Amino acid sequence: MPSGISRTAQEWEATVGRQLRELRLRGDRTQAELARAANVSVSTLAALEHGSGSSLSTLVAVVRALGRTDWIEQLAPPVPVSPLALLDEQRRHQRLDRKRASGRRTGRA
Numbered sequence: 001m002p003s004g005i006s007r008t009a010q011e012w013e014a015t016v017g018r019q020l021r022e023l024r025l026r027g028d029r030t031q032a033e034l035a036r037a038a039n040v041s042v043s044t045l046a047a048l049e050h051g052s053g054s055s056l057s058t059l060v061a062v063v064r065a066l067g068r069t070d071w072i073e074q075l076a077p078p079v080p081v082s083p084l085a086l087l088d089e090q091r092r093h094q095r096l097d098r099k100r101a102s103g104r105r106t107g108r109a
Helices: 009-026 031-038 042-049 056-065 069-075 083-097
Strands: none
Touching: 009 042, 009 056, 031 042, 031 056, 042 056, 056 069
């Protein structure tokens, strides 16, 4: 199987579909049961499991119904500190720490 970087969108869809199907079967659930829990049609769930494409909202609904929202959270983990806020803070401290050789401020006329 190709690495994540070189996979096509279709290969990713097939991989995700296989994993969802395996989770459903491990949970001993039929497509009809999972589709009902996710509030999607059986044909929509079948298409998702076969990697035939689906919407993001369908994927989220099915993942939630499987109790695996950790998958979604791993896609975009929360950033504890904004990189831009950190950069702004560093710049602010650099401006405050600058000293003049004379110790006096000079102003322009």
